[in-house]
Amino acid sequence: MGNEDWHAQIRRGLLELCILSTLGRKAGYGYEIATRLAVAPALAAPEGTIYPLLRRLKKQGLLDAYWEESAAGPPRQYYRLSRQGQARLVDLKTQWRELALAVDAMVEGNAEMLEAVR
Amino acid sequence: MRVHPNSRIERPGGNPVSSAYLDGLAKALWIQRMEAEDVHAIVLEMDNHIAEAVRAGRPLAEVIQALGPPQLLAEAYCVALTFESSVRPPGWPHRLFRTIGGVARSIAAFLWLSIGAGLTFVLATAGSVCVVGALVLPYISPRILDPTLRVGLPQFAVFASGAAALVLARQLARWLRFHARFAHARPTLPLADDEHASEAPVGRLAYFPTITPNNNEEVDR
Numbered sequence: 001m002g003n004e005d006w007h008a009q010i011r012r013g014l015l016e017l018c019i020l021s022t023l024g025r026k027a028g029y030g031y032e033i034a035t036r037l038a039v040a041p042a043l044a045a046p047e048g049t050i051y052p053l054l055r056r057l058k059k060q061g062l063l064d065a066y067w068e069e070s071a072a073g074p075p076r077q078y079y080r081l082s083r084q085g086q087a088r089l090v091d092l093k094t095q096w097r098e099l100a101l102a103v104d105a106m107v108e109g110n111a112e113m114l115e116a117v118r
Numbered sequence: 119m120r121v122h123p124n125s126r127i128e129r130p131g132g133n134p135v136s137s138a139y140l141d142g143l144a145k146a147l148w149i150q151r152m153e154a155e156d157v158h159a160i161v162l163e164m165d166n167h168i169a170e171a172v173r174a175g176r177p178l179a180e181v182i183q184a185l186g187p188p189q190l191l192a193e194a195y196c197v198a199l200t201f202e203s204s205v206r207p208p209g210w211p212h213r214l215f216r217t218i219g220g221v222a223r224s225i226a227a228f229l230w231l232s233i234g235a236g237l238t239f240v241l242a243t244a245g246s247v248c249v250v251g252a253l254v255l256p257y258i259s260p261r262i263l264d265p266t267l268r269v270g271l272p273q274f275a276v277f278a279s280g281a282a283a284l285v286l287a288r289q290l291a292r293w294l295r296f297h298a299r300f301a302h303a304r305p306t307l308p309l310a311d312d313e314h315a316s317e318a319p320v321g322r323l324a325y326f327p328t329i330t331p332n333n334n335e336e337v338d339r
Binding site: 029030031032034035046047048049051052053055056059070071073074075076077 | 156163167174184186197
């Protein structure tokens, strides 16, 4: 697996957390969400992967969606966290923090940190 | 009901390039056996994405390139939705009610489609008879058609009535064909709750993608 593939896989796994997080702060529509993610180049996902994920999250009941007018022309589909989505976000955040700590400890070879995350 | 790939989605004032891309996406989603409701919503969302990006100053070609080929995008949608359905299979009450609802809708659609088709046929037949009759009226022998009756049937009025009936039949047929295929599958536009209901879109949402019955025979694979 090349470096780019590895990065893409990691990013794909984290995309759900990032989308839920950004929508947890404020509702948004597809292009706006893609723009928010693009602020951090490491997170910038291809736009073609964001929309299917949004649709999946909506179908899973993690996001609510509604349409609103747009000055750009076609109406916007806004997404925001549902109650189920909020619970999922809390769960994902906890898992991510634990994982990040553990990986960091492992990568740095810090025995104290490894002990702390056990 | 599924949408034929040749069905075109109307986008008044839309760019031909983005329209071609969105048509390709609709076709690719159809090939992925996506429901018409999902196809409409996805295409509309992509339409908005392209419009927003172009409005933000990005070149159209770049925006479309970033989205990727329609086939790949459609596959990504298909994978995402399939994954979801395997995670949360609907329970039997949901499936039962969905089946009952589908049967009820089918019966209702069959009834009004039959009535509409019958009316269309009657209008088309009567219209054709009137138009042809009006054209041949002057040439009908007095032995076949009583001259006094002929006076009571002004040629222009008969022709106009026939033409009007034919136009009406054509419009009715188009309306029936459109609604038979797509009306029930139009995506609903949930407006969340009261917080957003006050901002409920009314104007341009009326332009929600409609599909013209342009060579859109139902294809069952």
